[in-house]
Amino acid sequence: MKVTVVGAGAVGASCAEYIAIKNFASEVVLLDIKEDYAEGKAMDLMQTASLNGFDTKITGSTNDYSKTANSDIAVITSGIPRKPGMTREELIGINAGIVKEVSSNLIKHSPDVTIIVVSNPMDTMTYLVHKTTNLPKNKIIGMGGALDSARFKYRLAEALDAPASDVDGMVIGGHSDTGMVPLTRLATRNSVLASEFLSEDRLNQVAEDTKVGGATLTKMLGTSAWYAPGAAVSGLVQAIACDQQKMFPCSALLEGEYGLSDLCIGVPVILGKNGIEKIVEIDLSDAEKNKLKESSEGVKKTNGLLEI
Ligand SMILES: NC(=O)c1ccc[n+]([C@@H]2O[C@H](COP(=O)([O-])OP(=O)(O)OC[C@H]3O[C@@H](n4cnc5c(N)ncnc54)[C@H](O)[C@@H]3O)[C@@H](O)[C@H]2O)c1
Numbered sequence: 001m002k003v004t005v006v007g008a009g010a011v012g013a014s015c016a017e018y019i020a021i022k023n024f025a026s027e028v029v030l031l032d033i034k035e036d037y038a039e040g041k042a043m044d045l046m047q048t049a050s051l052n053g054f055d056t057k058i059t060g061s062t063n064d065y066s067k068t069a070n071s072d073i074a075v076i077t078s079g080i081p082r083k084p085g086m087t088r089e090e091l092i093g094i095n096a097g098i099v100k101e102v103s104s105n106l107i108k109h110s111p112d113v114t115i116i117v118v119s120n121p122m123d124t125m126t127y128l129v130h131k132t133t134n135l136p137k138n139k140i141i142g143m144g145g146a147l148d149s150a151r152f153k154y155r156l157a158e159a160l161d162a163p164a165s166d167v168d169g170m171v172i173g174g175h176s177d178t179g180m181v182p183l184t185r186l187a188t189r190n191s192v193l194a195s196e197f198l199s200e201d202r203l204n205q206v207a208e209d210t211k212v213g214g215a216t217l218t219k220m221l222g223t224s225a226w227y228a229p230g231a232a233v234s235g236l237v238q239a240i241a242c243d244q245q246k247m248f249p250c251s252a253l254l255e256g257e258y259g260l261s262d263l264c265i266g267v268p269v270i271l272g273k274n275g276i277e278k279i280v281e282i283d284l285s286d287a288e289k290n291k292l293k294e295s296s297e298g299v300k301k302t303n304g305l306l307e308i
């Protein structure tokens with residue numbers, strides 16, 4: 001199993017590290033445009049192999065895509081992150097050109113690759129890859145919901161004063177400060193609805209804190225987060241690489257599901273060896289449907305800025 005991670009910055013390196021530690025891939029290639037940067041990150045990570053007990057071979061490449069040839073999965077993290085006060089949508093001007101070029105280079109050397117898009121604004125970048133490549137729709141996946149759901153669970157655990165392993169919850173919708181739809185109605189603590197323990201106001205607060213999860217960390221760190229994003233990407237990569245048939249909310253091209261079409265937005269999907277094996281349509285309340293619709297309008301507005 002060969003995995004390429006384009007962009008050896010904060011998220012790319014974190015993602016490569018989690019993939020290696022989980023020890024399911026034979027090879028991870030890190031590629032970056034900065035001279036020697038990916039090679040340096042790969043060497044540093046390889047020097048943790050004996051410490052962390054993994055056998056995955058990590059190599060680096062300065063923009064040489066021949067080193068990525070025959071990758072099974074490629075993760076695109078190349079591009080700029082936001083700074084405090086910015087929205088993800090403001091990154092489109094620079095990141096769209098990068099994502100378009102990177103995906104085209106990847107496919108030249110790995111025509112059967114499955115691509116996971118991370119660069120922001122992620123839903124729009126995922127749509128861009130659909131529009132500008134010939135890959136089948138199941139092989140283009142945007143990562144956002146897995147991270148947002150992990151943040152939702154963190155906030156739920158905090159509110160419930162419970163360990164994170166006791167709670168479950170999912171965030172669908174666009175990966176943006178206003179577009180996320182945390183499904184508070186369905187959140188549980190060990191299969192009991194969270195609403196049994198938390199007031200409506202407290203659950204709404206959990207949802208609001210979740211939606212601005214990325215912005216909160218960007219303000220604290222001066223740039224956007226990387227540990228949870230890297231871990232979330234590695235979960236998606238593992239589900240595909242190991243054909244786990246696991247369900248994650250991912251940004252997928254919709255063609256009528258949830259009453260939406262011609263956009264990529266976060267919905268529950270099953271991930272396995274074919275990438276997106278299935279889009280799962282769950283019963284949403286009218287309020288949730290309205291929020292998803294509103295979120296889709298925001299994503300479509302950003303898609304409208306693409307020059308394709
Ligand atoms: N979808 C999500 O949930 C999520 C989570 C975190 C970050 N992100 C996004 O991921 C992206 C990366 O974030 P980061 O914190 O790792 O940024 P970073 O600046 O640390 O790393 C980005 C890397 O991309 C490289 N790069 C730029 N242009 C390139 C090109 N044409 N080819 C190859 N490499 C190139 C840069 O040299 C840099 O090393 C940002 O757009 C950020 O907003 C998304």
Ligand SMILES: O=C(O)C[C@H](O)C(=O)O
Binds near residue numbers: 088147175224
């Ligand atoms: O917040 C960001 O800009 C980065 C990423 O999308 C995140 O949610 O951490």
